[in-house]
Amino acid sequence: MNQVMFHRKRTIRTTITLIVLALIAFGVLLLSMNTGFSKMSPMEVLRTLFGGGTPKQHLILFEFRLPRIVIALLVGIGLAIAGAILQGVSRNGLADPGILGINSGAGLAVVLFVITNPQRESTSPMLLPFLALIGAFGAAIIIYLMAYKRHKGISSSRLVLSGIALAAGVNALMIVMTIRLDPNEFNFIATWQAGSIWGSSWKFVIALLPWLIVLIPIALWKARQLDVFSLGDETATGLGSQLNMQRLVLLVVAVAISAACVAVSGGIGFIGLLGPHIARRLVGPRYEHVIPVSALIGAVLLLTADMIGRSILQNAEIPAGVMVAIIGAPYFLYLLARSKA
Template sequence: MMQQMLSHYQTRKRNRAFAVMTILAILIFVAFIISMNTGYIRLSPSDLLMTLIGSGTDKQSLILFEFRLPRIVISLLIGAGLAVSGCIIQGISRNALAEPGILGINAGAGLMVMLFISFYPSTSAAPVFLLPVLALLGASVTAALIFALSYKRHKGLSPTRIVLTGIAVAAGMSAAMIVLTLKLSPDKYQFVATWLAGSIWGTNWKFVLSLLPWIAILIPYVFYKARVMNVLNLGEELAKGLGAPVAKEQLKLLAAAVGLAASCVAVSGGIGFVGLIGPHLARRLVGPKHEMLLPTSALTGALLVIVADTIGRWIMQPSEIPTGIVVAVIGAPYFLYLLARSKA
């Protein structure tokens, strides 16, 4: 009888999670349609439909297929990648306030990209595919430094030390980037300032192609490791008692989180809080089991970024607000709320 009740409860919970993911997918589709119609040059629903089926004017096709659609797709990929990265880091560190931006991983990726931009033209074709690799290098070095400083031999990873060390490293990286901006030409400085604010600057299909492989390979790999993350969440000692190779799995998952964050930062700049808000909202909706938490985090992050990017393009037309600023307006109060609640 007890087993039947437990099975019924798990089935209900699973069905609820699938319902939540379906609703999120519908909301993303609605935001996708609205975003295609948002911009300085408005496309009516009929114009949008005619352009999608190939019957629009050359101008309408140029606006939709060469400017808006690549940016919308990149927004979705960035949101999913950053949210899943944050979910991994929160699971590894067992710290609800951990995410790539707060831990300094974004800053490490940004510093490496900025070093490259300082010596090479930011508009050249080669960096489109090279930037994610360089960002991965910078993020990997930063993550290794943070976790080396946070690790204690007999106690493992200390969640508090991870956050404090990450904040300190991020501050150092940010200071280094400020120093580098003093030596940039006006054109490069404008590009870097926009990039640091979290503007989605990669707005053509080349950037989609440079980001897509990272997302398409790493996110399914992380989904595959969902059960391992459930075991790691039980604590290092208990996970070891259950036979899990804790250090090895933590390293693999951390590498995936760094790869996701770095590749997204290379294209989007300094968009913060997505890796914090996405997993938190998903956890409230579907619970802590990573089989459902990870895909829900990806959908929540994608929805957050595409909505923030659409608002940023619409609210001050013909100018636009960087997506990172819109996300920060939402994320900063939520972070303070979580911080106050954790102290309680």
């Protein structure tokens, strides 16, 4: 009876948390629509949203601001969910698509394609997630091989350290690649590495959305499997879990979500680290609660970072990835100091 009451209270707490976070995300979204180089008052934004406003206001809101806001919302959701999955599969609270080098692998594939394709302006954005997926899986395989020890399996600490090393190597490679590039290509790589939301048009929203629509329900469906992983391999096997197959499915989901997000947002890190950690503090360790709460936290974090980055300087913008890193890097060091791995 006490157990039933506990789960009921936890579910009510999760529901309230989700409602509050959804309201915060909606509030930040509204603020974002009022933020930018061209000034629009809240009333002008509302009037334009409901079909009024001048042609210029309509262009600013629907062609420049809203696509970027939607991309930030979707990418924040995707990276936070991917981070929650990776932390559950690896049983390591420091796991994150950016820290593990998966984002770097995905970005390298996209960057290589963009700078070697002279007709990149005419390339369909639908192709970019597939290219990012190739790079992300390549990085994931390398990290797995580096972290694997015979007779001991995967070490969580080796996994994180291997990912950090791979990400550093890939980022160094991209810097070397910029030496002989023309200014436009150089600016693209610099923008990507800084984590600016560069795919800010509706065609990139359409390219990203199907991946999240397909993969996020799978992540929610497999949430209880992540809870089983937290019990340890022997207990999970005793409960009838097919460990290797379940891990593979969840890793594919996490890597694919990360790749699709990176393809339109660049190298944004720490969202997948911060989202799940904050979620566990709010609603406890069960992944059926952690995953949806992480998603909304990730959305709020990236929306807020992008909004601040666009408004903090008068005639320039700070990439969202830089703003997230200002928060995420100290938090990562704090977690690393507390880690017993």
